[in-house]
Amino acid sequence: MSLKFGTSGLRGLVTDLVGEPSYRYTLAFLRVMSERGAPKRVVIGRDLRASSPEIAGLAAAAARDAGFEPIDAGAVPTPALALEAARLGLPAVMVTGSHIPEDRNGLKFYGLKGEITKADETDILSAFEALGPVASESLTPPAGIASSDARARYLQRAVDAFGSEALxxxxxxxxxxxxxxxxxxxxxxxxxxxxxxxxxxxxxxxxxxxxxxxxxxxxxxxxxxxxxxxxxxxxxxxxxxxxxxxxxxxxxxxxxxxxxxxxxxxxxxxxxxxxxxxxxxxxxxxxxxxxxxxxxxxxxxxxxxxxxxxxxxxxxxxxxxxxxxxxxxxxxxxxxxxxxxxxxxxxxxxxxxxxxxxxxxxxxxxxxxGAKPAASHRLQNVPGEKSSAFLARLAEDDGFRASFFEGLGQPGAVNRLDGVHVTLSGGETMHFRASGNAPELRCYAEAATPDAAKALVNEGLERAARAL
Missing domain, CATH: 3.40.120.10 (Alpha-D-Glucose-1,6-Bisphosphate, subunit A, domain 3)
Structure with a gap:
């Protein structure tokens, strides 16, 4: 299964997410919410991917079976859904894969305090593992779901913020x-x-x-x-x-x-x-x-x-x-x-x-x-284990790091807060990290000019591709 929690919720291939997995993950999330005393209602929204309506229906089915009343916010921005959930004091589920390709999708969960934390993810995974068999009829979405006008309230927030003549x-x-x-x-x-x-x-x-x-x-x-x-x-x-x-x-x-x-x-x-x-x-x-x-x-x-x-x-x-x-x-x-x-x-x-x-x-x-010119890009379809091995070598092997940056500048300070961030002798910086949402290796760079930053990213990704 490709499904895993990343930096923005659960993500994976649509073929792995539709059906029982979407139902089970939502059911697990709502059982955690129930244990924490959440009201028995949940707001559900979705993006415009072809697979999102079906997954939202499965989330609604899970809500019904968890004893929650599903509220349909429809196709709505994620922040609009979060705003509505906060207004009502309810948990929420957003069906979206954000920016990743359409063959993938995901679930974003919101608790009573907003986005779930990494600790919440652990609790959801434990609840997921504890679930028993799922009957096929459980996957049928409920009829007559209540709706929410989250979109209109989100838009009004912007108008109230700046006034009708701001632009x-x-x-x-x-x-x-x-x-x-x-x-x-x-x-x-x-x-x-x-x-x-x-x-x-x-x-x-x-x-x-x-x-x-x-x-x-x-x-x-x-x-x-x-x-x-x-x-x-x-x-x-x-x-x-x-x-x-x-x-x-x-x-x-x-x-x-x-x-x-x-x-x-x-x-x-x-x-x-x-x-x-x-x-x-x-x-x-x-x-x-x-x-x-x-x-x-x-x-x-x-x-x-x-x-x-x-x-x-x-x-x-x-x-x-x-x-x-x-x-x-x-x-x-x-x-x-x-x-x-x-x-x-x-x-x-x-x-x-x-x-x-x-x-x-x-x-x-x-x-x-006064921002220094910067650029970023990615290598796609790079398995996480390959990215991890490359990043570990770049951070820990001084000889490899010197060889990797040869001709680009002498590598200096290394920051491993997230991936590997290296400051070069000419003042440029280059940062590699594995995406938390997709099998990708990302590269970021700062340099004296926009063209130099783009060139540094392109060269860095070419060298990384050879080293993977």
Whole structure:
């Protein structure tokens, strides 16, 4: 079976997930929730993958058999589902594979405090193993499921945050593809007074990754810039990771977008993985940066640590741009309630609002952050054991590491917080790590110019492929 918990929930091949596995994992999750005294209702949402409705039906069947009333939120952004679950004080299940290809899918579980933790995963796996045989009739979804208008409340949160004239005069392109938020993005821009121009709507799932950009997506954004937009907005499949291009069609890095959002919302503390750029500490926009491993559970744990230390305004984000609002924010007298899960809509709107307030194009706003050029990409179909062996050798074998980086710079400091992060003698950095969601080896690099960063990533992946 390909199914396993990664950095964003349970993931695996659709062929391994549909049927009894989806039912059993949801049943196990809800039994854990029942033991913890959760109310006997659960909210279920899904993305636009072809397999997601069937899996959502299996989750509803599991809810029925666990003694929970399933509430159908429909096709909805993951952060919208999390917001609704928090409003109702209920657990939630999101059927999504996020950005990974359509032959895969997944389940994201939310407890009463938000995203489940790594400790929760252990409890779910124990409950899963303890389950007995499943009768075939149990896999039939219940009829007459209650519905929830989570999508409308999520959209209203954005309008309440910034006001109906925040984007007046702005012309915004919306790259819709198969994002579950493709209509929400356009509606949010219009509700804030801007003009939304949707394009690129797809009738099949497209695996848009906000970290490892597909060349075709970059070309689409570059071509769209000829339309005279102030910005172009998009997200990954379940809308917990933003994708934004400036007026030139140049993609804005997720960590830079997160930093701009944190500054716009007045936060003084950032929690972010080691893969985010080094400019966060030097930007002057926040007082403290706490580094973690990659994955929202680690970022959320870091946010809780910062709050325990007495920090008042805390946000987290990853290099992919998923923004986690740890505390309430107040913007122009309006309170934006905390939402402790990755969100794409809020950072996108923050950047647009910041650009309008500053009276400068997005490209200038980004330039002022002072981020060092960076790039990232991946090797696909790399089994986890191969990635682990390569990373261990790169970290522990001095001779191999020196040989691996020969011609690129003398390897210096090595950080093993998550994967292997190496600082080179010329000031460049290169970071390798295994994806927690798919059989992939990812590479991140910072260098003096964008072309140099891309070249460093390409060369690093070529060398890694030979070493695997």
């Amino acid at each position: 007046k005069g702005a012309r915004i392109g919306i790259y819709q593809h198969s994002s579950v938020a493709r209509d929400v993005l356009a509606e949010a821009v219009e509700a804030l007074g801007g003009e939304a121009v949707p394009f690129g709507r797809a009738d099949h799932f497209i695996p848009v990754d906000t970290e490892a950009h597909r060349p075709e997506d970059l070309q689409i954004l570059s071509d769209a810039a000829a339309g005279g937009f102030d910005a172009i907005l998009s997200t990954d499949g379940d809308a917990d990771r933003p994708l934004m291009a400036d007026e030139r069609g140049e993609v804005i890095r997720g960590d830079v977008l997160g930093l701009i959002a944190a500054g716009t919302l007045g936060f003084d503390t950032i929690v972010t993985p080691v893969t985010s750029g080094s400019a966060l500490e030097s930007s002057g926009l926040v007082d403290k940066v706490l580094r973690t491993r990659v994955g929202s559970p680690y970022v959320i744990a870091g946010i809780e640590e910062a709050l325990a230390e007495g920090r008042k305004g805390v946000a987290g984000f990853e290099a992919n741009g998923g923004f986690i609002q740890g505390t309430d924010a107040i913007v122009d007298g309006r309170t934006i309630p905390a939402l402790p899960t990755r969100d794409a809509l809020l950072p996108l709107l923050c950047a647009l609002v910041a650009s309008r307030k500053a009276g400068v194009p997005l490209s200038i706003l980004v330039e002022r952050v």
